[in-house]
Amino acid sequence: MAAIGPMAAAAGVAAEAQAPSPATKPAARRRTFPVWRWAILLIAGVFFLIPLYAGLRFAGLKAFGKVFTYPGFGSAVGLSLRLAVITTILTLVLMVPTTVYVHLRLPQIRRGMEGITILPIVIPPIVLIIGVLKVAPGFLLGTPYLLALVYVILAMPFAYRSLDAGLRAIDLKTLVEASNSLGAGWPATLWRVVLPNIRTAMLSATVLTVALVLGEFTMASLALYETFPVWIVQFEQNAGPVTTAASLLALFVTWILLMVIVTVGSRSARRRGGAQVALFTVAPQEVNLTTGEPE
């Protein structure tokens, strides 16, 4: 459960962020809100909450206090957090310029990019990591940060999709040209015009990447590094309640973290007329980004 915990939390927040706020609904519609919607909501709620409740019952409240004193806890959490930070930075540094470049100069390969970026989801992690362990140079095999490099690949589908949707939502070509014509070179245009206007998308990419890194188990365990999920599984053997408490804790902390990011992001985006932060952004209608025609 711990392995999927943070991603589950991310999905939960996504649902929350995308749900239309009840305040905007006309009263008449709210009255006729169909019963089956509540039923589905209830079923889904029960489906998600029962395991959590069971875990809570099994662990007991005392176990939560013990988590922090358990051997290996601090270093495992620390490693996971460091990996999350490094992966996020690498992902953004690689993916933002790439996606911007594809949108501006190579719009015709966008479909291909979508296909390529989905590969890490299609290929099982176990295949990926075994391949990586075989070919990775020695100096990387000796350090857990090898995982960060692999996680960048794993996070690519989510990061690309978030950024792609964010870039589609703005008239990138016109904004960049306007910035150029006003005397801004590429670095200034990227920094002052493009990045501020895809902040929401970058936030989504960050959240998804962090959630993925904090929950990834297969690769870390095969590469023999004790990240937080690996630690949980190893200790589950002899201290069940404590590790269950730890995974619940991880779930809640991640969930709160994501809520904070989404709330803050949405608030600042709203001030500027941008969209709400949704983790799995649905791309808006295409807005003539690619005037491939001369006129």
Add this chain to the structure above:
Amino acid sequence: MSANTGTGAAAGGGAMGAAGNGAGAPVAISDLSRSYGAVRALDGLTLEIAPGEFVALLGPSGCGKTTALRILAGFETADTGSVTVDGRDVSPVPAAKRDMGMVFQSYSLFPNMSALDNVGFGLRMRRLPSPARRKRAGELLDLVGLTDQARKYPHQMSGGQQQRVALARALAIEPRVLLLDEPLSALDAKVRLQLREQIRSLQRRLGTTTLFVTHDQEEALSMADRVGVMRDGRLEQIAEPGQLYAEPATAFVAEFVGIMSRIPGERQGPDEVSVLGMVVPVRGVTAAGLSGDVDVLVRPEDLRTSVQPGGNGIVTDRTFLGSVTRVSVLLSGDVTVKVDQPTAEAATMAPGTSVQVSLPGTAVLVTARR
């Protein structure tokens, strides 16, 4: 800037500051060609713009006018030909260093910046210190009448306001050339009219060399000093609006600018053509050596019509335009002509009425039979 008077001088002078030579630079485009695959967007375009002149490029979509503008701006490169500004070839100069202000068709304001910061962006890129920048940006906003919107973000402003901010932003950098890429086409009719006048008067006041691209002939004719009509990547004719309307050089220009009816006629000699059963003088021909069967091009205001049973045409439609009403008349041979008739007289010409259409001796333009 020299001839400024009154409030214009105060606002404009302050905004343009020391480099009040915002007064435009001459632009020379020569033999510009550009192809996209098999499509020839520009085919040997040559165009000169005098300092401070307002030139409009007019043409149907796909005629290459936007490509020309984008090459001038530095967003596209030409296959052949050259562009000089102030006598210097700008081909190797990147867009960011060309000092050309541009206003785009779609709203191009930076969504993350207030109106004031948008206007100040170009100055910031020129490393103007913050207080001076804000002051200048404020003056420019004043110039377009949007001082009270300075703190608003683009999404809080109307389309017309956004385009005015975009204009102020383009002018803030004291551009050597101002480029307008259909800046009015996304706006509603009333706002478009206001902004049209505002752009024109600002341009006159600041004396910025301006190239304006549009497919709207009314815009081009009402704003520009000279209008160039483009077709298939070439300039068909460039002339002052009045001349373009009165003396079109080609049938395309004649029919693209204003309303023109085509009536079959027969050339009687170098100076005469018979049409609608009468012989009228020839004012011009669109190609040398036309003889025999030709088409005669006539403006609606040059035709006359009167109700007459058994006349040469039948009224098919009427469009009320105010003091005149444009009457469509079907002549024999499936030819429809448009005639501007004083509205009072047109009242008797309901669709189906038989009328006599005539050319009261006006000299006409003759072109090859289609």
